[in-house]
Amino acid sequence: MSDVTVVGGGIVGLSVAWRLVQRGADVTVLDGGDDGAWHVAAGMLAPGGESEHEDPALIRLLERSAQLWPAYAKELGVDVGYDDAGTLSLAMTADDLAQRARVWKRQELALLRPSELRDLEPALSPRVRAGVFDPRETQVDPRKVVSALREKLGPRVVPKRVEALSDVDSATVVVAAGCGTAALTGLPIRPVKGQVLRLRGEPGLLRHVLNASVDGREVYIVPRADGEVVVGATQEERTDRLVTAGGVHELLRAALDLVPGLAELELTETTVGHRPGTPDNAPLLGRLDDRVVVAAGHFRNGVLLAPVTADIVAGLVLDGADDPMSADFSPRRF
The missing domain is CATH 3.50.50.60 (FAD/NAD(P)-binding domain)
Incomplete structure (x- = not known):
């Protein structure tokens, strides 16, 4: 025993x-x-x-x-991809900014202008309205x-x-x-369904994790050192394991609006998981x-x-x- x-x-x-x-x-x-x-x-x-x-x-x-x-x-004892470069939390529109501003205020994070954000991440769309940098958030x-x-x-x-x-x-x-x-x-x-995409290209397009509201759509983009980029995630009160055209479209549309250069990357994996809620x-x-x-x-x-x-x-x-x-x-x- x-x-x-x-x-x-x-x-x-x-x-x-x-x-x-x-x-x-x-x-x-x-x-x-x-x-x-x-x-x-x-x-x-x-x-x-x-x-x-x-x-x-x-x-x-x-x-x-x-x-x-x-x-x-x-x-x-081995490389597990721990990266402390920090996270950029972003808002694409005025409505997105209004939605995120209260959380940023609670977190006591300084609001950055679009030019300051693109200094940190040149690949960001010029449409990004505002954001904050949080060095405490890692991956x-x-x-x-x-x-x-x-x-x-x-x-x-x-x-x-x-x-x-x-x-x-x-x-x-x-x-x-x-x-x-x-x-x-x-x-x-209960299982809460999430659809996630994995892209791959040459390393270096992005340095920070991006967590954004894009025209009301929530998306995160996580770059790995080896060139993989993870894009997610939908949140659905469903139990099926289907990767749907709508879910992939929603994620890709938000991600490409935020970082247009992702369009050149290979789409290598579409997956579904269930968060235990x-x-x-x-x-x-x-x-x-x-x-x-x-x-x-x-x-x-x-x-x-x-x-x-x-x-x-x-x-x-x-x-x-x-x-x-x-x-x-x-x-x-x-």
């Missing part, structure tokens, strides 16, 4: 397992084999929240995890992170689909199965009962919250200690 079984082989489950192993636990990860939200995610590490209505407790958790990411990336490549964690955990990761927690022969079970957590625990986690879109972190611990429901923040989730769950499992920062995110709140 393993001391701890982690159900779920995505970025959250693997991060939890790695932290437990580092602290001396005997851990098995049961990986159902499905690519989770991490496989589609662009890897933006944006702790400030994207809405003026963001819950303060969640923002504190996001900020704490963002502070952990530089050391966590180094700890993995990482989730696919590289998952690959590194799987390498570290080695044979502890076992390909097995879990249909019921009663089938898991372990004294402690950590459920980190993303949207699959709902069926295993009965907790209210809860009724309040905040994560589920903590004990469900004496045997089961939940680490799921991270919605849009699974990649960002992986390090802090790992620390919180390891402390709970091995020390019996509830981290004060997780108090607002108990799975029992539902």
